[in-house]
Amino acid sequence: MSQTKVKKLTPEQAALIPVYRDKWREIALSPGPINRSKAAETIKAAYAIMGKKPPEIIFCDRPYEAADIIVSQLDNPKSLLRSQLESKLRGELEKKLRSYLRSKLESQLERQLQSQLEHQLYTELQSQLWGPQEEDLTREASNKLSQQFSGTGRKIHWLTLGKQIDNCIQPELLAAYGSLLDFCISVLNLPHSYGRNWIVFQSIVRDCGWIYPYDKVCVVCERPIALSADSNHRLHAEGTPAVQFADGFSIYAYHGVILPEWYGRLHPHQWQSKWVLKEQNAEVRRALIPGITYDRICQELEVRELDSWQEYTLLSIDFADDFDEEGNPKPVYLLKMTCPSTGLIHALRVPPNVRSAKEAIRWVNWGTDPEEFSVQT
Structure with a gap:
């Protein structure tokens, strides 16, 4: 008789899912x-x-310095070992885990875990945190190699360079699989x-930075000494x-948006409204x-008053951050609210199809007509 499969976790087990996710996030992002x-x-x-x-192990202070090493590997793509290392390292782990999950859990619960x-x-680490960092560092590596090849008479093949830069194991992304495996082992x-x-899997996530593995040489990069993110785990400072x-x-x-240094080194309180017009x-x-x-x-830029109702004013601002199908800039519409008692101004962006202050108020308040307000605030 086949064993009955588990359809759902106990409340205690379910409560541990974010605990293990947080545990491996912290391991992966330790400075x-x-x-x-x-x-x-x-x-x-x-x-x-x-x-x-x-292999010969070479440590670099930051990832794109690996460019100085991989230049010597450009003519030998067979020496790239990322796929082989990941396959050998995770192959046995994944095989046993899949076998266990499919034999013990209902498929829906397996997919949920x-x-x-x-x-x-x-997804969080790749798209919101490390994706932007990888893009920035890859650009730095490309610039560095371009400068290195200029004047030497040697041409750089960008497709080959891309493969070299992609020959990188990022421990923080392996941590995502580690959270699943650790939960299954421990819970x-x-x-x-x-x-x-x-x-070895745990040690790579815990003790290594980015790894560029080749047949005879392995480049290991230092982790950042400081890393800051917002409550949604996006790069932010x-x-x-x-x-x-x-x-x-x-x-x-x-x-989560990568900024040029001239913006980033200033606190947002020091940013100037006119920059929005020029960027x-x-x-x-x-x-x-x-x-x-x-x-x-x-308060600081020229805006157009379109309509008003009591202490509310519908405004159109002269810059655009979006474009229509023809490529024409779309105006930005704001609902300005002035507090009657303090005179403080607050503004919210409203959809472009709003045509009156009362319609904008209705949209802000989830469809409630301003005439229905018992108390104006």
Whole structure:
């Protein structure tokens, strides 16, 4: 007789899902410096799992400095070991975990665990936190290599360079899978017989920065010495770097949007409304607006009054952060509210199809007509 599969977690087990997600997020995002001795031992153990001899291990202060090393590997793509290392390291772990989950849990519960632990954490770290950082660092690496090749007569093949830069194991993304596996071992009592694969896996996430594995050389990068994120786990800092490495290299970000240094090094209180008119990058412009606040923009920039009702005024502002299908800029509409007792001004953005102050008030208040308000606030 087949064993009855578990359809749902107990309340106590379900309550531990965010605990394990937070645990592995914290492990993955711990700032440096890394313990280079432990990292070196971990790399040697990982190569042994692949059946490879210990490589020459080179440590870099920040990821794009690996560009100085990978230039020598450009003509030998067969030496890239990222796929092989990830396959060997995770292969046994994934095989046993899948077998266990499918034999013990209903498929719906299996998908729920993968979604709430592995997939959710991976998406968060990749798209909201490390994706922007990787993009910035990749750009730095490309610029560095372009400068290095200029005047040498040697041409750089950008597709090959892309493969070289992509030959990178990011421990913080492996942490997403670690959260799922750890939960199954510790909470669901998955038989723990993974041996050195699980030990090496944990050490890579805990003790290493980004890893560029080649046949005979492995480049290991230091972690940032400082990293700051908002409550939604997006890169974010106000007036200071969101990511900073020991040698001073910094990345500035505001709620997940990478900012040029001339914006990022200033606190949003110091940002000027007129910058919104000059900024050409739409994503950066959209980040500047809430940082400056609509309230200040209403007071400091030229706006057009379209309609008013009591202490409410519908405004149109002269800059645009969106475009219609023909590529024409769309105006931005704001509902300005002036407090009768204090004179303080507050502004909210409203949809472009709003044509009157009362209609804007109705939209802000979830369809309630302003005439129905018992007390005006």
